[in-house]
Amino acid sequence: MIREMLRLAVWGLTQERSEVVETLHDFGLLHVVSPADMGPPSEEEETLKFTRAKVLGMLEALEWKDWSSLNEEVLDRARERVDLGIEGVVVEIDRSLDSFRHRLAKLLEERRRLAVSLADLRRSHQVVFHFIPFVSSEDTPGRDLSLWWLKDSAIQKTLSAIRSRVQKRTQDGAETRDPWRFHLFNPEKGQAVLAISVENRFSGEIEELMRLQGAVPWKAPEGFQVGSTRETLFAVEKGLKETGTRLGVLSDEIAKAREEWGPRLASLYILLDEKLEEALVESGSRTRGDTFLIEGWIPADSLDAVVSLLKSRFANKVLVQWRYPSSEEWHKVPALLSNPAATRPFEILLKLMPHPLYKGVDPTTLMAIFFPFFSGCMIGDVGYGVLISFLGLWLARSSRHPLLPPVGKILFWVSGWSIAWGITFGELFGDLGHRLFHMEPLWVERSHAVLPVLIFTIALGVAHISIGLFLGFLEGVRKKHHHLWMERLGSLIVLLSLVGLLLIVRLNLPRPFFSLNITLLVVGTALLLAGGKIGGLIETFSALGNVLSYVRIAAIGLSSAILAIVATRFVDVLGVSFLGILMALIIHLLNFVLAIGGSGLHSARLHYVEFFSKFYHGGGKEFRPFSRRRFSWKKPC
């Protein structure tokens, strides 16, 4: 149902405008209409926007995301702390931020620096780790150790060059120990690190030779290049441990700051946002002399409440006027959906469509009837239905995301119909119910009797599309769109008369029925041509296609039923063994996920494409009341 709206005008004295705006903000049910010719933002608004962005920036720097933890108590406490005018709020917030900003900047900068250093050390440690044994064994007096980066392709050539150079110098055979030794490691493709240990007398020559081969000396990150190669390697290893520990300590400090300051900054952000909204409403109000005027839309049933509130606070200093919108204004009026608690969760399915028009049709109740009915028919299994009900209950109680409770409630509805259809088709985890409890279908076993289910789903399609066409006809009549109502009525009559003809042929009904149907067909076609001309006829063919589309309920149901049977057959093939039961459970799990996803998606599609196209007109305005951020607060975009 779409709530009746009133155009409300509040007149008052300019000196009391802020108080009136605050009162309306607290009341939270006025959809404020700002004049189209609003000037550029005032300095005050710019300051608020800037401060708000600054607070958000700090929240992002802190990586605080726990918006759902904010409750009314936290917000009220923050409001009391900064219960000042706009200027006072900005000054107070700036003062709070200044004491924290420097500390945070210092912590974040140190963390950034340490993170860079840690990444460098990790890269170096990759090399160090491989060379420590070699370097430790070669770190003896009289020998020189060096590490070099070189290309893979140059390794053989370089080693040969070193070998021949050393051999040339040691031809006399007076040496007692290896004059040179090496160790090689490939940290990445195409590149290698070569550690060379040589007697001191060769070190100059080897360095020159390595440089000639295009090798580059390996170096530890800045600050860790100390003394000998061995000392450097150990310094890197020690540095890695210490940097990691320091980074951990720093992260703990930031987490503490996040915990302490996150909710405080988020509350400030919300307060600033509220103040900005109030400032925008104030600047959007019309001023005439010493008076101001605020206009907007309000649900008709809230009129008494707002009038008594304003009168109790401001007595005769405010004047409240109201009127019903004229039909020319309907497209400007925001549409506020209002449904009973049982069907309200289905409003989220409408969020994927353009918002309904004021004075349009709110299809929530119809969706609440048909959506779970179709989904349940596709799933059609008692076992899956029970599991879905548990899932629905769990989601309905979840507070992790505002979308989860309504989704849970929808699933609960779906589970009810799944169980009902499961009993009708005699399915409990496929044919397990039949095997264990001799469960028999009340109607047909859909894995065997395909045709009756197909015909039933087509009948469902006829009924659903007919309702849609009838609603479209009513919409046309109500809005006095002659073409629309004639076309929808014509389509409805043609569709029903074609179904009637089919029944007459199949059931051999008496001749008068045939004549009646032909007459209806002619009348329907005439209405179609009058309402939509050739386009109307095409529309009717598309309606017939839409009806056939409901066969998907049977098709998806059939595949779900067969998959469930296949799962149980695994136990037949593999026996009552661990593997057999595991395979059966995996297939059932897959089928369960497909059943929920597929049935939901296809049910939604049947509504969005087939059903809504007959009567639903989106493009309406969403009702956005001028209200304080309460539990509906979400993370800012």
Next chain:
Amino acid sequence: MEKALLALAAALAIGIPALATAYAQAKIGSAGAGTVAEKPETSGTMIILEAIPETIVILGFVVAIMMILQLA
């Protein structure tokens, strides 16, 4: 032979539309993902557009079932 041909025809009746639908949905899906990333409010329209080609598989399924029933 006639039964075999009927079975083959039933397989083709659902197989070819399924391939065609998969191709169309792949194209629509990739374009839709880009659109939704740019404008999240178009997600409803994209679901509808993504779902439209499926109708042809459903029609293929009906034809295939009719043929299989003839086999039986």
